[in-house]
Amino acid sequence: MAPKYEKAKAIQKENVVVDGIDISGHWNRMFEQRVITEYTPELIEKIADIPNAESFANCYQCAKCVAVCPVDVVGNYGPRKLYRYAQTGMDLTEAPELWLCTTCANCLRVCPKEVNMVKIMPAAREQAILDGKFVPNELQQAFENTAKSGNPLGQPQRKRDAWIKDAGVEIPIMKDLGRKVDVLWYVGSYPSYHPRGIDAASAAARIFTALGIDFAILGKEEKDDADSQRLAGEKGLFEMMTEYNIETFNKYEWDELVVTGPHELNAFKNVYPKYGFERPVVHYTTFLARHLDKLKPMLKHSVNKKITYHDPCYLGRHNGEYEAPRQLLEAIPGVELVEMGRNRENGYCCGGGGGGMWMDSFTAKHTTMRLSEKRAMEAASTGANVLAVACPFEVSRFADAVKSTGNEHVDVLDILELLDRSMRGDQ
Amino acid sequence: MSNDILVITEHMDGKFSDVSFEMVGKARELASALGGQAVAVVIGSGVDANVFASDSTLHIDDAALSGFNPEAYAKIVEALVKEKSPKAVLFGWTVTGMDVAAWLSAKTGAPCAAYAKDIRVDGGGFVVSCQVYGGKLMAEVAPEGDMAVIACLAGSFPVEAGQGSTAATATASPVDAGSLKVKFVEAIKPAGGDVDITAQAKLVSIGRGIGGKENVELAEELAQALGATVSASRPVVDAGWLPRTRQVGKSGLKVKPKLYLMLGISGAPEHLEGMKSAELIIAINTDKKAPIFNVAHYGATADLFEVAEAMLELL
Amino acid sequence: MNIVVAIKHIPSIADDLPVSGKNVDFDSVDFVLNEWDEHSIEQAVLIKEAVGGTVTVVGVDLIGELDNVLHLALAKGADKVVKITADDPAADSHMQAKWLAEAIKGMGANMVFAGVQASNDLDGQIGPMIAAYLDMPYIGGVSSVEANGDSATVNKEFAGGAGAKYSVSMPFVAGVQAAPKPPRYAPVSKVRQMAQTATIETVSPSGDASAGLAFKNMAPPVATGHAEMIEGSSKEVAAKIVELLKSKGLA
Numbered sequence: 001m002a003p004k005y006e007k008a009k010a011i012q013k014e015n016v017v018v019d020g021i022d023i024s025g026h027w028n029r030m031f032e033q034r035v036i037t038e039y040t041p042e043l044i045e046k047i048a049d050i051p052n053a054e055s056f057a058n059c060y061q062c063a064k065c066v067a068v069c070p071v072d073v074v075g076n077y078g079p080r081k082l083y084r085y086a087q088t089g090m091d092l093t094e095a096p097e098l099w100l101c102t103t104c105a106n107c108l109r110v111c112p113k114e115v116n117m118v119k120i121m122p123a124a125r126e127q128a129i130l131d132g133k134f135v136p137n138e139l140q141q142a143f144e145n146t147a148k149s150g151n152p153l154g155q156p157q158r159k160r161d162a163w164i165k166d167a168g169v170e171i172p173i174m175k176d177l178g179r180k181v182d183v184l185w186y187v188g189s190y191p192s193y194h195p196r197g198i199d200a201a202s203a204a205a206r207i208f209t210a211l212g213i214d215f216a217i218l219g220k221e222e223k224d225d226a227d228s229q230r231l232a233g234e235k236g237l238f239e240m241m242t243e244y245n246i247e248t249f250n251k252y253e254w255d256e257l258v259v260t261g262p263h264e265l266n267a268f269k270n271v272y273p274k275y276g277f278e279r280p281v282v283h284y285t286t287f288l289a290r291h292l293d294k295l296k297p298m299l300k301h302s303v304n305k306k307i308t309y310h311d312p313c314y315l316g317r318h319n320g321e322y323e324a325p326r327q328l329l330e331a332i333p334g335v336e337l338v339e340m341g342r343n344r345e346n347g348y349c350c351g352g353g354g355g356g357m358w359m360d361s362f363t364a365k366h367t368t369m370r371l372s373e374k375r376a377m378e379a380a381s382t383g384a385n386v387l388a389v390a391c392p393f394e395v396s397r398f399a400d401a402v403k404s405t406g407n408e409h410v411d412v413l414d415i416l417e418l419l420d421r422s423m424r425g426d427q
Numbered sequence: 428m429s430n431d432i433l434v435i436t437e438h439m440d441g442k443f444s445d446v447s448f449e450m451v452g453k454a455r456e457l458a459s460a461l462g463g464q465a466v467a468v469v470i471g472s473g474v475d476a477n478v479f480a481s482d483s484t485l486h487i488d489d490a491a492l493s494g495f496n497p498e499a500y501a502k503i504v505e506a507l508v509k510e511k512s513p514k515a516v517l518f519g520w521t522v523t524g525m526d527v528a529a530w531l532s533a534k535t536g537a538p539c540a541a542y543a544k545d546i547r548v549d550g551g552g553f554v555v556s557c558q559v560y561g562g563k564l565m566a567e568v569a570p571e572g573d574m575a576v577i578a579c580l581a582g583s584f585p586v587e588a589g590q591g592s593t594a595a596t597a598t599a600s601p602v603d604a605g606s607l608k609v610k611f612v613e614a615i616k617p618a619g620g621d622v623d624i625t626a627q628a629k630l631v632s633i634g635r636g637i638g639g640k641e642n643v644e645l646a647e648e649l650a651q652a653l654g655a656t657v658s659a660s661r662p663v664v665d666a667g668w669l670p671r672t673r674q675v676g677k678s679g680l681k682v683k684p685k686l687y688l689m690l691g692i693s694g695a696p697e698h699l700e701g702m703k704s705a706e707l708i709i710a711i712n713t714d715k716k717a718p719i720f721n722v723a724h725y726g727a728t729a730d731l732f733e734v735a736e737a738m739l740e741l742l
Numbered sequence: 743m744n745i746v747v748a749i750k751h752i753p754s755i756a757d758d759l760p761v762s763g764k765n766v767d768f769d770s771v772d773f774v775l776n777e778w779d780e781h782s783i784e785q786a787v788l789i790k791e792a793v794g795g796t797v798t799v800v801g802v803d804l805i806g807e808l809d810n811v812l813h814l815a816l817a818k819g820a821d822k823v824v825k826i827t828a829d830d831p832a833a834d835s836h837m838q839a840k841w842l843a844e845a846i847k848g849m850g851a852n853m854v855f856a857g858v859q860a861s862n863d864l865d866g867q868i869g870p871m872i873a874a875y876l877d878m879p880y881i882g883g884v885s886s887v888e889a890n891g892d893s894a895t896v897n898k899e900f901a902g903g904a905g906a907k908y909s910v911s912m913p914f915v916a917g918v919q920a921a922p923k924p925p926r927y928a929p930v931s932k933v934r935q936m937a938q939t940a941t942i943e944t945v946s947p948s949g950d951a952s953a954g955l956a957f958k959n960m961a962p963p964v965a966t967g968h969a970e971m972i973e974g975s976s977k978e979v980a981a982k983i984v985e986l987l988k989s990k991g992l993a
Contacts, residue, residue, distance in 0.1 A: 433968075438883065450915075454923055461985075494906055495900075501880070522971065524884040525859065525870075525885070527870070530871065532836070532871070536954075538865065538953055538954030539866040541867075542864065560753065560755050562963065564962060565960070565963045567959040568958060569955065569956040570954060571954045575799055579882070593985040608879045609881055610909045611878045612895070612906070615906055617903030618903055641948040652969075653987070665781065665920040667924045677901075679901055686992045687989075688983075709986075718963070721969070722967070725969055726969030727983075729975075730976055733980075737979075737986055741980060742985060
């Protein structure tokens with residue numbers, strides 16, 4: 001649909017002199033009034049009619065969201081713009097814009113009308129998928145992998161716990177243990193399979209063991225939380241995984257569920273209750289910060305680094321945890337913690353949320369640079385030589401981004417890896 | 428019951444495919460070990476059948492068979508088998524041979540060994556080595572019974588051993604072409620306009636590991652920087668990410684470039700058929716056990732996107 | 743139009759295939775739908791969408807996990823699904839083809855589709871065998887099928903974009919190489935809806951056939967050569983490749 005509006009007609013008089021001042025020609029140009037009926041509300045209503053996407057219609061175009069939208073920084077985006085595009089003929093369910101939002105929630109933080117893209121985008125995407133509209137290939141592959149293999153990487157389920165043999169400590173598996181544990185540690189897909197994720201998972205295992213935590217993992221019974229797949233529009237897939245996960249969690253006795261990733265935290269803490277699962281869930285940063293008294297004396301080796309910390313959207317904005325990661329970093333001897341301009345509530349998104357993790361090539365076509373690259377440059381500009389992260393999506397994203405932006409001197413490390421280094425010394 | 432080996436040859440546009448000669452060569456070896464004859468079978472017209480080193484060549488020369496017809500081929504071979512009672516019938520595991528081999532096996536009750544890489548005589552029978560599961564496993568099987576149907580992967584045996592000048596005996600087709608349910612209508616020529624990948628000196632070839640259509644561009648960029656052309660393995664073409672004209676392998680084209688740079692291709696036997704004689708093969712794959720590393724000259728277990736992007740910076 | 747799609751559930755080759763005795767250790771592998779079958783299902787559904795009719799998907803349940811595959815087929819547009827309960831992961835192509843042919847016999851199919859091949863077709867593909875058992879003609883390497891009345895226009899692929907057009911009288915069996923469109927995505931909600939509402943018709947294996955192959959050995963191929971492996975980070979690998987290409991005048 002082409003935009004319906006026409007340019008307003010200009011009126012100008014050739015010879016005009018007012019109070020002795022010559023304002024002939026374009027100096028007196030005025031425009032005819034335009035009646036604001038030249039756009040159609042249909043395509044806005046089409047979105048707002050989708051259950052959970054109702055708030056799309058609330059937008060009154062104040063544009064506070066655009067100022068904080070991470071995608072707008074590297075492109076031309078933002079909820080207000082989507083609303084305007086819809087007014088002028090864009091069907092969001094068929095537009096590339098549908099796939100660019102990372103559900104980082106910074107717009108919702110500032111929106112006076114509570115236009116909630118975290119709900120709108122998944123609902124509109126789900127509609128598009130159900131209607132057989134365009135879905136980026138990479139994303140489709142991640143969906144299929146999750147459905148078939150239990151993880152978006154498409155790795156075999158049988159190998160989910162293959163990493164534990166190289167962790168250097170014994171990692172008990174619930175099924176073999178046959179008793180109640182204090183902590184059920186949900187490792188997550190990237191920490192189980194991705195080489196850089198395995199580094200963090202192994203570090204976590206060593207830290208938990210050193211702290212004498214009574215923990216176990218699900219091993220081959222663990223499957224992806226699929227929260228990002230839900231946000232990318234595959235709610236059915238999420239529900240299938242949720243049923244399996246809840247059943248598996250409930251099979252065993254444990255007091256607290258500790259997760260490596262913020263997306264898992266979001267799923268288990270905020271979404272699973274709707275499916276009848278209400279149990280204590282914490283992110284590892286929160287959990288370890290609670291054990292800081294015991295952990296601190298173990299951090300014997302100095303890590304003489306200037307570190308900047310990237311707030312994961314789903315740990316910070318979505319779940320309000322800003323302090324624990326910083327407390328852990330500050331507990332490491334030798335660390336100088338510096339902040340990036342955009343931090344905490346206004347932290348900049350890495351681009352991995354809402355399915356962005358699996359749409360990098362698609363996104364690249366509609367943006368000037370990756371969000372992770374923008375963020376890596378911000379990190380480098382603080383003079384830090386370590387970019388510390390607390391989300392398994394981020395290590396590989398930022399490791400790529402520091403390289404592609406010429407900032408190889410910045411090491412990307414999970415807080416777990418930094419704690420482990422301080423505990424064991426450089427290995 | 429004879430100890431003869433029938434070879435069902437295949438040809439297109441007046442030329443026999445390499446696998447035809449390869450099988451005839453192998454059949455000679457098998458037949459002499461068994462005390463039988465290697466019989467080349469040529470079906471169809473418009474081709475010079477006097478080119479094999481077979482003990483004899485049978486040419487079922489029928490103008491009605493100028494285009495490949497799977498039903499006609501199947502019925503002709505069935506009639507021949509009845510008449511000759513051979514010890515084995517060799518087919519190419521190719522787009523034409525695949526239409527008939529398993530059919531003949533089910534029709535006659537003779538065992539079939541497909542994906543054959545090697546055949547040897549063992550105690551009056553055969554042992555066939557078959558490359559199954561995408562090249563991940565080799566199965567050694569012995570067909571039981573009086574006759575074996577063996578479908579051979581192209582490139583398994585030397586071509587030269589099958590080349591010769593045995594005079595063919597022309598025979599009429601035992602099948603009434605008018606009674607066939609499958610009718611050849613016309614040949615479809617490759618869509619013009621695209622580059623001919625068989626004529627390129629350098630190919631950047633992408634496989635399933637490329638992940639999606641949107642990533643093909645990266646390969647295009649790398650190819651451009653190298654002065655190369657992008658080709659692909661079958662899954663990429665089947666998914667519609669590149670046109671059929673770019674496909675390398677059994678159901679695609681055979682290429683012999685100076686450089687064959689492979690991104691995310693694991694190396695199924697069907698693909699290897701199309702590229703193994705490239706002069707320099709470099710393979711990037713995340714699976715360190717990918718079969719392609721047994722064929723490539725250089726390999727790296729790495730993320731293809733990272734390597735491609737890093738190469739682009741250096742070129 | 744009555745289209746039957748015969749499918750094969752096969753060991754996944756995405757991972758290593760462990761061997762037990764002289765065959766694959768079927769307990770330690772994941773089973774997946776043969777990738778060409780995804781295309782034959784898509785081709786069948788495309789015809790149904792074009793001219794109407796029903797699509798029936800039928801497969802042999804080797805390990806008791808075929809239901810997922812059949813639900814997926816329903817979500818992609820199949821109307822009816824049938825499983826032949828065999829509970830024998832080692833059932834070869836001949837056995838499966840015979841059971842499938844017996845099951846298909848009474849279905850009144852105008853067209854039967856099968857994937858052109860499968861990676862475990864050690865004793866040949868099921869498509870041509872089903873054709874032989876049902877006494878129907880077979881055409882493989884098929885890249886498009888259009889139904890016109892009681893015959894179909896079938897395109898078969900040779901190599902490099904070359905192919906041929908055939909006219910085939912129904913009923914016939916086609917081995918599908920690729921559907922004219924990439925197989926569609928089936929949202930999990932649809933698959934789950936099918937899992938809750940659809941019925942899978944179950945039949946017992948009927949008929950007997952065998953590959954007639956005695957297994958002597960099964961093992962990973964002995965590598966005749968191995969690539970010289972370039973070690974290091976992706977950047978280092980890239981640098982070494984570029985250097986190699988430059989030294990050979992290829993970059």
